[in-house]
Amino acid sequence: MTHPLASRFPSRAALALCLGLLAVGLETAFAADATLPPKSEINPAAGTGATFHPPPESEIPKNEFGKMIKLGRDIMLDTPQYAGKYVGNTLSCVNCHTDAGRMAGSAPLWAAYVNYPAYRSKNKKVNTFEERIQGCFRFSQNGKAPPLGSKTLVALQSYSYWLAKGLPTDEKVAGRGYPDLAAPALPPNYARGKAVYEARCAVCHTASGAGRYVDGKTVFPPLWGDKSFNWGAGMGSYKNAAKFIYANMPYGQSYSLTPQQAWDVAYFMDAHERPQDPRWKGSVAATRAAFHDSKFSLYGETINGKVLGDIGPPKNH
Template sequence: MTTTPAFILKPSRPVAARTVLRLGSLALALAGAGALTSIAMAAETPSAPPKSEINASVGTGAKFVPPPESSIPNDEFGKMVKLGRDIMLDTPKYAKAYVGNTLSCVNCHTDAGRMAGSAPLWAAYVSYPAYRGKNKKVNTYEERLQGCFMYSQNGKAPPLGSETLVALQSYSYWLSKGLPVDEKVAGRGYPNLPDPAQTPDYVRGQKVFEAKCAICHAADGQGQYVNGETVFPPLWGPKSFNWGAGMGSYKNAAKFIYANMPYGMSYSLTPQEAWDVAYFMDAQERPQDPRWTGTVAGTRAKFHDSKFSLYGTKMNGKLLGDIGAPKPR
């Protein structure tokens, strides 16, 4: 595998090429071939899949395969499905009015929301309506999507019934064709991760980031851009997800990183490395939680009372989240 991030080159318009670009934007890093050592050793055994087939789904037991894009119907419904796919791949372009950063949905839901073990849309769609502890009520699928815009996109919620939400729901519905409703689906969310052998550590995480992630996300974690378009997303700072996002839990971030990163090298980090680099990432400042109560202490007590949230804790002498009220959207 080459260590050159070749997919930063802007592809032509066809879907497959655009998908490659958007998948490239998700990479935590493309490190050297040496990072594949553990995978290579596993691949030598008869029961292991070829290295080319190792992706997030391998650790999930998922059997479901969503329909190919070529089967999207050529009618009015199909147009809405395609719009939902386009929003996934380039959210700032296709849902500009509701986005407050440079991230796209595909940054957390790889392969345009198709990949098992990367919070696939097909598994989420059949799991709603459902109660969410985050807002302490039963949420419809559209309401769940609204949360992504508020927190991960650091924007504002599209109105229920808006074209943006209808398109994403149509795409998710189409992807889930054949799945039973309201049953546990293998591949939903991110695969479980073993508890860390050592308490996650900032210094160790920084070393993992510098060795495996900075090549794509830049030394300052602010990502990379080509012609004004996000190629590798920012992991913290004003253009990244806010403190209310699911990735603001370093446990969630560690599970995602372990199964999906560096991009194209799933499960190449050790569990400890995933925990450490997630801790380092979440120990950086980012936009304010939109649920801000007026004080950092009050916001932490109400929304971040978890050992996996670093909001409201001191890191390198700075109180994380002490940046004032969220900017209006």
């Protein structure tokens, strides 16, 4: 499987360099831990029990519906280009839903689609699938929600519907979300996480966490700072981030980190400032009490002498 953004950029030199560097040490990592899956199965789906395979792109209908499916796929792959007016950072959907939303164990769209409408504790109401996608734009994309029935939401829903062809509804399909991750043996730690980040992550995401760009296009996304997801995003929970990282990162090296390393580096990533939660209640304390009352959220916590989230009201919302 190629990198989900590779075909979208005219220059691949930076991408090739990063992937080459990531491959260094892979043999050692697998030789050292016999519990890891075989190298032939190094992808997020390993160990999820997933048996469903979405249809290949060659089967997209050659009609008006097919055009909408393709638009949904394109939005997944390059959200700033195809849905830019709703995006407030440089991330694309594919950064959290790899292989254009097809990969089991990487929050695949087909597994999510068949489980909506559903109640969400995040906004305390039953959400349609379109409303769930609206949340992604508002939080993960740090943007604004496309209107219900808009071309953007219709395209993403059409693509998800098509990927889920043949799946029954209202079932917890194997491969949904990110694989479960055992609790860490030690409490997640900033210093250990920093060491993991510098050794395994910075080559792609840079030491500053700002991501890498080629010709103005995002090759590897920013993990914190103004161009990343905001405090309301799912990745703002370092538990969610740890599950994603363990199964999906470094890219192409699924499960090469230990669970402890995944927890530690997720903690380190989330211990950095990012855009304000758009549900801002006027103060960090009030916003944490309303939306971040969890041991897995660092919003409002003091890290390195700074209260995270203490950056004032949200911008551009």
